[in-house]
Amino acid sequence: MYMSITVSSTDLFDFANSLEWRGYCRSDGRVGIRNHRIVLSTVALTDRLAAAIAATDKDSLCIAGAFSRGLQKSDEAMVERFIRSVLTHPNVGAALVLTHDRASAERLAREIDAAIPIEYLAFMQCAGRAQAVAEGGEKLQMLASQQNKLEQRRTKVGQSAIALALECGGSDVSSSICSNPVIGDICDLTISAGGLAVVSETAEFIGAETIFEDRCPDAATRRAVLDFIGYRARLMEQDNGKDYRGTNPTQENIDGGLTTLIEKSMGAVSKTGTTDFVSALEFGIPPCAPGLHFMDTPFFSPVSLTGMMMAGCNLGLFAMGVFNPSGNPLCPIIKICGNPQTLRCWRDDIDVELDGYFTGEIDRGGAQRAVLTRMNAVFNGAETASEKVGEGQFMLPRLKDAL
Amino acid sequence: MQLETRLGRRFLVLDPADNVATLIDEDAGLACLSDGMAIADKVPFGHKVSVRPIAVGEAIVKYGIKIGVATHAIEQGEHVHVHNCE
Numbered sequence: 001m002y003m004s005i006t007v008s009s010t011d012l013f014d015f016a017n018s019l020e021w022r023g024y025c026r027s028d029g030r031v032g033i034r035n036h037r038i039v040l041s042t043v044a045l046t047d048r049l050a051a052a053i054a055a056t057d058k059d060s061l062c063i064a065g066a067f068s069r070g071l072q073k074s075d076e077a078m079v080e081r082f083i084r085s086v087l088t089h090p091n092v093g094a095a096l097v098l099t100h101d102r103a104s105a106e107r108l109a110r111e112i113d114a115a116i117p118i119e120y121l122a123f124m125q126c127a128g129r130a131q132a133v134a135e136g137g138e139k140l141q142m143l144a145s146q147q148n149k150l151e152q153r154r155t156k157v158g159q160s161a162i163a164l165a166l167e168c169g170g171s172d173v174s175s176s177i178c179s180n181p182v183i184g185d186i187c188d189l190t191i192s193a194g195g196l197a198v199v200s201e202t203a204e205f206i207g208a209e210t211i212f213e214d215r216c217p218d219a220a221t222r223r224a225v226l227d228f229i230g231y232r233a234r235l236m237e238q239d240n241g242k243d244y245r246g247t248n249p250t251q252e253n254i255d256g257g258l259t260t261l262i263e264k265s266m267g268a269v270s271k272t273g274t275t276d277f278v279s280a281l282e283f284g285i286p287p288c289a290p291g292l293h294f295m296d297t298p299f300f301s302p303v304s305l306t307g308m309m310m311a312g313c314n315l316g317l318f319a320m321g322v323f324n325p326s327g328n329p330l331c332p333i334i335k336i337c338g339n340p341q342t343l344r345c346w347r348d349d350i351d352v353e354l355d356g357y358f359t360g361e362i363d364r365g366g367a368q369r370a371v372l373t374r375m376n377a378v379f380n381g382a383e384t385a386s387e388k389v390g391e392g393q394f395m396l397p398r399l400k401d402a403l
Numbered sequence: 404m405q406l407e408t409r410l411g412r413r414f415l416v417l418d419p420a421d422n423v424a425t426l427i428d429e430d431a432g433l434a435c436l437s438d439g440m441a442i443a444d445k446v447p448f449g450h451k452v453s454v455r456p457i458a459v460g461e462a463i464v465k466y467g468i469k470i471g472v473a474t475h476a477i478e479q480g481e482h483v484h485v486h487n488c489e
């Protein structure tokens with residue numbers, strides 16, 4: 001029987017302390033684990049141009065989210081929040097910002113107060129596409145030389161620099177009894193070291209509301225979390241009343257052995273570990289304090305990962321059951337999988353293999369070490385599986401109709 | 404050298420109050436658990452089987468909590484999933 005698993009948190013704590021953590025210290029006190037030179041497309045009209053410019057510089061990262069124009073105020077504010085979050089993200093070292101028109105470029109240049117080198121380029125102001133790509137490429141080279149002058153480099157930091165995005169996708173029994181509980185252990189460790197963690201996908205908490213009674217000492221935070229969950233539950237009922245089970249757990253969850261929403265919720269909730277929830281955040285809002293935070297997001301992982309990246313998370317832990325390719329190019333996502341069937345085909349897309357947990361080759365302590373070892377390597381610069389292939393999307397939640 | 408003979412399926416009961424076990428191997432051809440209890444065959448990896456008879460309307464318990472209710476009478480060793488639990 002594998003039911004009596006001893007978790008030796010003291011050993012894990014000592015092990016974590018024996019590792020060296022090196023990151024980029026930013027002027028706002030946050031720490032980056034990457035130093036990306038980004039090409040940021042602020043509107044869909046410049047997405048193709050952004051890709052073409054980024055292709056001229058192998059060290060650059062293209063960030064494009066197919067953002068619309070003519071949005072109502074709440075959606076417009078969300079795009080603005082995205083732009084601001086990306087330009088101040090700790091994993092960004094320099095940025096080329098693309099707009100369609102000059103007024104937008106001038107406004108952003110005036111309003112964005114970021115401590116990194118930033119250049120702006122308005123597509124309409126260019127003399128043809130070829131010239132636009134060439135000018136963008138030149139600006140990237142200028143940014144690269146500014147980064148060199150600034151001597152942006154890694155220095156030794158504490159584990160309090162870890163800002164975790166907690167995620168699961170393609171959930172199945174392996175994530176609920178193996179990957180998520182182990183992520184919960186790492187979350188507890190991170191928070192005890194003074195770091196922070198954000199968990200999202202509000203709908204996954206439907207059915208597990210009672211945990212907030214025990215783990216939410218601040219009444220206003222508890223109320224806010226329960227309101228977020230209640231709102232998503234009502235939306236799902238209104239939209240999908242008869243076929244509720246078909247939405248969540250999804251068909252792939254059911255195929256993996258999860259029967260009910262509560263069962264799925266308990267699996268997902270276990271990745272938050274055991275500490276108290278400090279705050280309830282709206283989509284993409286950065287936490288103001290260390291500790292564990294709840295963020296209200298839709299359940300589609302590219303969207304929820306975008307929200308947690310916007311919150312300033314510098315690293316993600318993702319429990320994968322059946323295959324799910326989600327990642328986030330700006331916030332490296334460590335994919336953890338215990339499902340032997342998934343591992344048979346998808347090893348290239350997985351960072352930590354925990355199938356030994358099912359065969360009895362490793363215990364829970366061994367699984368914790370495997371995750372922490374990989375997390376330390378990724379923190380210090382090792383590429384994740386999804387970084388290697390450039391996997392991941394930037395997606396905002398849909399709020400209202402476009403005008 | 405020690406050879407292990409697998410006569411039944413590897414499983415996990417997360418809490419003593421649970422009335423279901425989760426199968427954590429892929430030997431779907433076997434029709435018993437590693438402790439000898441007879442179960443349905445062809446139950447996939449990650450799915451649940453009952454470890455005692457469960458009456459209609461009775462709670463399905465996993466993690467020590469009620470995760471659902473039996474919609475049909477469930478025999479000991481039967482596959483527990485969306486067809487008999489909601």
